[in-house]
Amino acid sequence: MPTNVYDPPALDKGTLRIIPIGGLGEIGRNMTYFEINGKILIVDCGVLFPEEHQPGVDLILPDFGPIKDRLDDVVGVMLTHGHEDHIGAVPYLLRLRNDIPLIGSGLTLALVEAKLKEHRIKPYSLTVKEGQKEQLGPFDLEFVAVNHSIPDALAVAIKTEAGTVLATGDFKMDQLPLDGRLTDLREFARLGKEGVDLFLVDSTNADVPGFTPLEASIGPVLDQVIARAPRRVIVASFSSHVHRVQQVLDAAHANGRRVAFLGRSMVRNMTIAADLGYLKVPDGVLVEYKKAKDIPDDKIVYMSTGSQGEPMAVLSRMANMDHAIEVGEGDTVILASSQIPGNENAIYRVIDGLTKLGANVVHKGNAKVHVSGHAAAGELLYCYNIIQPRNVLPVHGEYRHLVANAKLAIDTGVPEENTFLAEDGTVMDMRDGHVEVVGQLDIGFVYVDGSSVGEITDADLKDRRILGEEGFISIIVVVEAQTGKVIVGPEIHAKGFAEDDRVFDSVKPKIEQALADAARNGVRDSHALSQIVRRTVGRWVNTSYRRRPMIVPLVIEA
Amino acid sequence: MPTNVYDPPALDKGTLRIIPIGGLGEIGRNMTYFEINGKILIVDCGVLFPEEHQPGVDLILPDFGPIKDRLDDVVGVMLTHGHEDHIGAVPYLLRLRNDIPLIGSGLTLALVEAKLKEHRIKPYSLTVKEGQKEQLGPFDLEFVAVNHSIPDALAVAIKTEAGTVLATGDFKMDQLPLDGRLTDLREFARLGKEGVDLFLVDSTNADVPGFTPLEASIGPVLDQVIARAPRRVIVASFSSHVHRVQQVLDAAHANGRRVAFLGRSMVRNMTIAADLGYLKVPDGVLVEYKKAKDIPDDKIVYMSTGSQGEPMAVLSRMANMDHAIEVGEGDTVILASSQIPGNENAIYRVIDGLTKLGANVVHKGNAKVHVSGHAAAGELLYCYNIIQPRNVLPVHGEYRHLVANAKLAIDTGVPEENTFLAEDGTVMDMRDGHVEVVGQLDIGFVYVDGSSVGEITDADLKDRRILGEEGFISIIVVVEAQTGKVIVGPEIHAKGFAEDDRVFDSVKPKIEQALADAARNGVRDSHALSQIVRRTVGRWVNTSYRRRPMIVPLVIEA
Structure with a gap:
């Protein structure tokens, strides 16, 4: 999560605002926001796959917070290629407004449409090809072929009155690709000569020296x-x-x-x-x-x-x-x-x-049966030298990848102050080829689990981690509301705690004693009584077993 | 777990029995059992570190089952080197009998003793050096220097009237080691000439082609x-x-x-x-x-x-x-x-x-700041050719490593039928240089969690995985023992389930209905009532949320 959240100023006419919503500091849920003159363009809308500290989570979505009140201003979502980390969140975005136009290559849109069909959404889509130009409100888009581990990937040049952005999407520069479709360095050169004010570059392999094999x-x-x-x-x-x-x-x-x-x-x-x-x-x-x-x-x-x-x-x-x-x-x-x-x-x-x-x-450990889909450091250097961008924003990568990519840009002569190490939610404004960080939004993880979206909190995941590591012990006591006298229990049950339930026989008298003391002292509140039970059992289990399972006390008044 | 468990025959006098107790099919908890004429020698006694499907487990020990009734017959534990996966379980073994002699090099024993001190055990130990010979009952041991990622590692030749075993421990063959202490191929050659009937070889890097760098x-x-x-x-x-x-x-x-x-x-x-x-x-x-x-x-x-x-x-x-x-x-x-x-x-x-x-x-991803401690395939070939063992037992490795190592042995001319792909608990008998598989013991994982050893079962770990992925929902109902009438509840609580507890308002009437139906049908048994509650809530949560949390129903009779 960003540490220094602050609001950006209102956006002036003629200034382009860029916000990477996802994909920075993580490999996945790529999504970038562009706004000028009241209109918004989105590039990519992918999912992130959970790690082991996010148990039970199926998918992680970009945080749609920055656009959820501006959905009508979105002129389109440009999808660079058909991988899940670039298209997987489209169904969730279209649930918010199902007629947002999707723009992408033939294969990309075919894969998105197959996915949307499972969600019973039929999108408005516009198939484009490399070399093609399209206008979406204040954005003039030009599409450039790039080579990746899926066919038909596109980079996109976004021309606005504030200047030109070039976003690579995921890419590498295989010089003998199977389908003959090269990353089009001649087009990159032309765009570079015309002037690329901001270059968004795939960082995934920026820390890998040399060149990705064919x-x-x-x-x-x-x-x-x-x-x-x-x-x-x-x-x-x-x-x-x-x-x-x-x-x-x-x-x-x-x-x-x-x-x-x-x-x-x-x-x-x-x-x-x-x-x-x-x-x-x-x-x-x-x-x-x-x-x-x-x-x-x-x-x-x-x-x-x-x-x-x-x-x-x-x-x-x-x-x-x-x-x-x-x-x-x-x-x-x-x-x-x-x-x-x-x-x-x-x-x-x-x-x-x-x-x-x-x-x-x-497998790749004992034979050369895999090559990466991303440009390594050597390839990225070619790119920077061919394009000679004014400003660079490394994207698509964990922090070390972004840093390595920034270093490559600087090595080729991009001024350090024009090379932006941003995170999800960093707000950048561009005007006359000048880019400035003007804000930092609070961008969270949106977890999908089963059919629920965004309900799971980090506190829930912490509970799951404790439950998964240690199990739980539940203690149920039914007390008479008036007197605090124990009517039923303590009944103790455990799951994942891994000892026979009979071990609890030795703590039951301690609980009874603690509750009797509490009753004598006039404690009637069931929350307070629960806390007493929790402390009693927690101390016992820690001393006896050196473990910290979740303790779930329930004091019920009858 | 082994699939085809069967008991070995009684052991004849003059026959050597070999049982790898741990370390086959896993990288860790190395422990091998040798028995002849009623006496037992152990080589190594290490721990295995848990994987993500063994949540909350601190350590995994070898299964001491095969020796726990024979502790008095154990003449000693030879420790090849001081890594945790070879010495880490020694304190747990010495808890069973604290005067089992430990044999190892100076550094190995110093590290073991430091560890035992934390467990407040002072061992009987015998420090040995390469070149030294020691007799332990029917076992004549000779120690050979080997090079590894910790100093002072030893291979051990075990000479018995049934023949000679050579166990490498973990090793590689760095030809310019920092301390000048080479894996002693001249000694390996001498032992080979004298005749190595069974060769136990480190398999960790057997599937890595070539040679480990210096x-x-x-x-x-x-x-x-x-x-x-x-x-x-x-x-x-x-x-x-x-x-x-x-x-x-x-x-x-x-x-x-x-x-x-x-x-x-x-x-x-x-x-x-x-x-x-x-x-x-x-x-x-x-x-x-x-x-x-x-x-x-x-x-x-x-x-x-x-x-x-x-x-x-x-x-x-x-x-x-x-x-x-x-x-x-x-x-x-x-x-x-x-x-x-x-x-x-x-x-x-x-x-x-x-x-x-x-x-x-x-880090090793961007600079040459690490080399492995284990012999790669090229080194292992040297070994086999120098020793020319009659029989080979690849040890220390997951199954793919053992297979790769066996293949190397066969490539150098060891007959395929003399190359043993064993698992933990495979019982092998050797006599006159002939080795035969004669049994398969049931060898389990012994989990350490906090201060408890061997209490955690695989069922507990399964519970933990469910809890960790999905959380739980507990439902407490207090019923009148005579009538089955609900007195308190249903009280529903959840942890890690990640939805507001208010969502349960919609399932409560279903539970009440199900219990009322059960009461009408004369169901009084609290276990049967619990199952009814479990099914009702399980069906609801699966339909409403497409999730499968642990459902913990508690029907208490008052």
Whole structure:
């Protein structure tokens, strides 16, 4: 949370206000706010996945606070690409106003629309292409092709009377991309010459020295592994990574194998990608999962989800022998994917489970079967030198990534005072190519759990952490309202506390004593009596067990 | 847990029985059992650190089941080196019989004794050196120097009338170690020539191709970073990594800086290491922490704990501004350590926190400031070729590591049928150089939480996971024993459920209705009534919130 919250001034006509609402200090829930002359443009609207200190949380949304009273002023949401951390919160935004126009490339919008369909929302959308220009109120948008780990990603130049902003979205600069669609440095050069006043740059890999290897370097490895595989091959990757899947299809085809897609999101996304022509399916290579079992083991490749060790996904279920495909001796499993920090233990549990079943498991730890989707430091230096922006705002990254990216900008000659280390909610105003921080909003985490959005507080999560670490002990006492005399109880129950309930026999007399003392002293208030019970049990459990479970006392008056 | 548990036969005289009690299928709680002619030798007795699916657990011990009725037959515990995963469970074993002799090198025993002192146990111990031989009942032991990420590690050859076992302990083969103490391949060669019937080999890095880089390669990097640091330097590493600390001392000294140790275990271990001569402290380089603040910022290095992001350790507290040392602009923090899987998020939170405070954070992700302590595949191949063992038992590793290590053995010519992929509790008998699996014991996890040992069950941990993810809802109803009439309640309380308690107003009538129906049908049993309440609330919460908190119904008869 920001530490120094203060309100920005009213916005003058002709000044552009920029607020990163999400994605700074975190990898996820990317969302940036632009306002000029009373109109608002949003770039991206993604979700963040929870970490282990946010137990039970399904998703974390950007805090829509800064726009929730201004929804009618929003001229559109431009989506740079189709990853969850850039589009995942769109359904939640459209619940607030369902006719906000969405702007994005063909694949991006197809993925958003599939997602919105599940939420029963049909959006107003405008499909755009690189090279195209669109005007949305006071914003003139130009779209530039960028290369990423999903096809059809776009950077966007936002031209306003206050100056030009260029936002990369997520990108890298693969110089031999599978689809030939390069990050368009010639367009970056043109925009740079015309003058980029503020450059918003993907920071994810800014602290990785050198250059991200070619996506195409994975193909020969996949080919070799599949060629040598004696029986079935199961490849797991992200269900939106069309080019990775393309390489699996090609390697399977080259080795005379057919491919079946496994997992709901894999089937859905690849159907979309093939229909729109982003995935080139070699003739006859695909086979429906149901028919795949009739194909000999050495003629099939399963392309599945679950590369992050997600417990409910196909790969975990195979590792737990809870899937129709019974992995065994001679099978080969390839995790052609990254290991997102925090998922390592889950991923290794899956690898060990599959190994134990007899499979040969190939993963990024023992073979070159994954490359990142983000520009490393070397690539970012090219970008800065080609664009020569006046001001730089590193985005998309945890704090260390933003710092590393800022340093790269400064190394290429961007003045330090024009390089902004902001956080979610930092308010920046731009006019005549000059950018200034003018405020800091209080931006919170909005947790989704089940069907509830924004109800969970950090205090609830703290309770969950205590419950999860230590369990709880509940003590119920029914007292006579008039006299404070104990009628029923103390009844003591525990969950997750891990000792036999009989251990509580030794604390019951202490509770009875404490309540009797309280009654004698005229304490009648049930809250005060609860506190007495809590303290008595808390002291006992800490002394006897050196533990601090949650103590839940309930004194009921009858 | 093993799937195919079966009892081994009675052990014949002259046959050696080997049981890996811990450390197979996991990195930690290493413990191996050897028995011949009625006597038992234990090698190592370590702890395992819990993963995120074992919440609230402090430590996991080996299951002492196989020896708990045979304690008087134990002739000794040989400890290969002083890491927690090899010595950490010794206090718990000595609680069962406190005069079991401990055998190990000088540093190993000093570290064990410091630990035992905290448990108020004074052990019977025998300090040994490489080259030394000792007889313990039917076991003739020979100790061989090995190189690891802690000094004074030993392999042990166990000679019996059934044949010779060689156990490496944890090791690597640094060819230019800081202390000049090589893994003694000449001794390995001699033992190999004499005949090693069973070789127990560290598997931790068996799936890492090539060779572990030299520990000495880190020194120049530390030197360079410290030389360029404008203000304070804080280095974090494992508190037992004497050679890493040595290099920090040397680099500090070379740059005219003094060093203060920070963190209880760092101070304790380095005092021991210096006293015993394992740590060579350059004259006048050390300064007490209390006096360090009087030293100019560009003349001090703090050597601290907390490299794994442990919340209570020095480094985390600095990142949270909860430590007397206020990290700021110009300070340099070096994490000269690995990232143990599962700790990444915690480590990166610390890195981000320190970066945000203005520090330059150097870690293994952006500089060569860490090397592993374990032999990689290339080194293991040397070992197998030098020793040419008859039988191999890969130990110390998760299943994928054991498989990778077995493959290396087979590649060097060990027959596949002589290469054993065992798990904790696998019983192997050896006679005349022939090894056979003869049983599989049921080996469980023994959880330590607070002061309780072995009380926590997997069911408790499952409860904790549910509580931690979803919280709980408790419903208390007091009914009249005779009539089943509700006297008090339903009182509903929730923790971690994350909605206002008022939401329960809508389910109360459902509960009352369900209980009234039950009363009408003559249901009086409070357990049956509890189940009715549980089902009613469970169905409501699942439909209304799509969540599954723990439902804790309590029907009390008054």
